[in-house]
Amino acid sequence: MTGWVAAAWLMLGGSTLLLLIGMPVALTFITVNIIGAWLYMGGEPGLMQLARSSVSSVTAFSLTPIPLFVLMGEVLFHTGLALKVIEGIERLIRRIPGRLAVVAVVAGTVFSAISGSTIATTAMLGSLLLPVMLARGYHPQLATGPIMAIGAVDMLIPPSALTVLLGSLSGISISKLLIGGVVPGLILSVAFVAWIVASVKLRPQLAPAVEDAPTHTGWERWRPFFLYVLPTLSIFGVVVGALTLGWATPTECAALGAFATLVLAAAYRALRWDALVKALKGTAAISGMILFIILGATTFAQILSFSGASNGLVQLITGQGWSTEMIVAGMMAMLIFLGIFVDQVSMMMITLPIFMPIVQALAIDPIWFGVMFLICMQLGLLLPPHGLLLMTMRGVAPPSVTMLHIFKAVAPYVFMSLLLLAAVFWLPGIATWLPAWMG
Numbered sequence: 001m002t003g004w005v006a007a008a009w010l011m012l013g014g015s016t017l018l019l020l021i022g023m024p025v026a027l028t029f030i031t032v033n034i035i036g037a038w039l040y041m042g043g044e045p046g047l048m049q050l051a052r053s054s055v056s057s058v059t060a061f062s063l064t065p066i067p068l069f070v071l072m073g074e075v076l077f078h079t080g081l082a083l084k085v086i087e088g089i090e091r092l093i094r095r096i097p098g099r100l101a102v103v104a105v106v107a108g109t110v111f112s113a114i115s116g117s118t119i120a121t122t123a124m125l126g127s128l129l130l131p132v133m134l135a136r137g138y139h140p141q142l143a144t145g146p147i148m149a150i151g152a153v154d155m156l157i158p159p160s161a162l163t164v165l166l167g168s169l170s171g172i173s174i175s176k177l178l179i180g181g182v183v184p185g186l187i188l189s190v191a192f193v194a195w196i197v198a199s200v201k202l203r204p205q206l207a208p209a210v211e212d213a214p215t216h217t218g219w220e221r222w223r224p225f226f227l228y229v230l231p232t233l234s235i236f237g238v239v240v241g242a243l244t245l246g247w248a249t250p251t252e253c254a255a256l257g258a259f260a261t262l263v264l265a266a267a268y269r270a271l272r273w274d275a276l277v278k279a280l281k282g283t284a285a286i287s288g289m290i291l292f293i294i295l296g297a298t299t300f301a302q303i304l305s306f307s308g309a310s311n312g313l314v315q316l317i318t319g320q321g322w323s324t325e326m327i328v329a330g331m332m333a334m335l336i337f338l339g340i341f342v343d344q345v346s347m348m349m350i351t352l353p354i355f356m357p358i359v360q361a362l363a364i365d366p367i368w369f370g371v372m373f374l375i376c377m378q379l380g381l382l383l384p385p386h387g388l389l390l391m392t393m394r395g396v397a398p399p400s401v402t403m404l405h406i407f408k409a410v411a412p413y414v415f416m417s418l419l420l421l422a423a424v425f426w427l428p429g430i431a432t433w434l435p436a437w438m439g
Helices: 003-020 025-040 044-058 065-078 081-092 099-112 118-135 140-153 161-170 174-180 182-202 219-244 250-267 273-307 309-318 324-339 344-361 366-380 388-396 403-426 429-437
Strands: none
Touching: 003 025, 003 273, 003 344, 025 044, 025 273, 044 273, 065 081, 065 118, 065 161, 065 250, 065 273, 081 099, 081 118, 081 219, 099 118, 099 140, 099 182, 099 219, 118 140, 118 388, 140 182, 140 366, 140 388, 140 403, 161 174, 161 344, 161 366, 174 182, 174 219, 174 250, 174 366, 174 429, 182 366, 182 403, 182 429, 219 250, 324 344, 324 366, 324 403, 344 366, 366 403, 366 429, 388 403, 403 429
């Protein structure tokens, strides 16, 4: 066994094994990094270099948007503005099959545009809308499926903390990657609504009659939309508008978005001290976890490169005579497979040190590749048996909703996400035209 093959088995195999037996992500990669630095970077000098690289990896200015994007969602949820947004959307959508399920998708799309956390979106919609849907006679599969599916779309529509993390670890332009996910995310949202309406029309027993919906007319119907939904969506306009027009960097856009969210909450007199403290604590916890993981991921990639494993694997794969399309399809299949077993951050940390040199060697469009990577991670959130959003739904659902209901509920949305992945694969413009048009 040559040197780089042994290094690849130790670093990649060892990290995967530790993750599968349940060791926390950050500790897994720090453990493997210490062993790798000692063996392949010269013992004690290697450990000193590991420490210096770790510090520099988490002090990078490009990571600043992560806590700011997370803060936007935390403030929205803890101040209660999310409830007002749901009410505004519910009043506008009426006399449509599966009305509350459609409300969940539309509300989730709005929250995706102002929140950087998929789990928070799913937990909030599940705790607020799921009991109402079940009480009104919705089948558990129709009630749970849309909430989980639209929670995963949060990863594609900016602002998204995981998109920033992917861009930072891969070297792909963060601003272009954020914009590249908009069209695929909106396509999925529209497809989910179409599926809900078609399902209820074909199987009316899945949802109650549309006449059961409360009716509001005139200004009462539109008031919550203009008072809460439109101003909340304006935050998305501030972030994405400044980003696409080139007026601000991703970090500055994140700061603008966080500031706009705080101003909006203060304007509604919802920015109470206890809510702000909870939002800040939640932001600190999530951001600290992500930065601790980045610390391990960056040095992991450096050790792989220093040991020769990265170059060896790249030459092995590119020397097989496979077409670029076959190699990209194989990488996507590997990501989907990993999504069954490990979380999204682990997927990035295991694969990016190998995938990105291949992307560069084959001159693959990084935005196209990055958006497909995001779709695969979004799929991982929904794949049984360990998808994070499946576990989140199980945590907020009443005992009457079983795991079998949840698994069945998510199946059609997984299929639609796979169709989107295939569409982006064969039609790269779905992911690349908006970033290119925006310059």
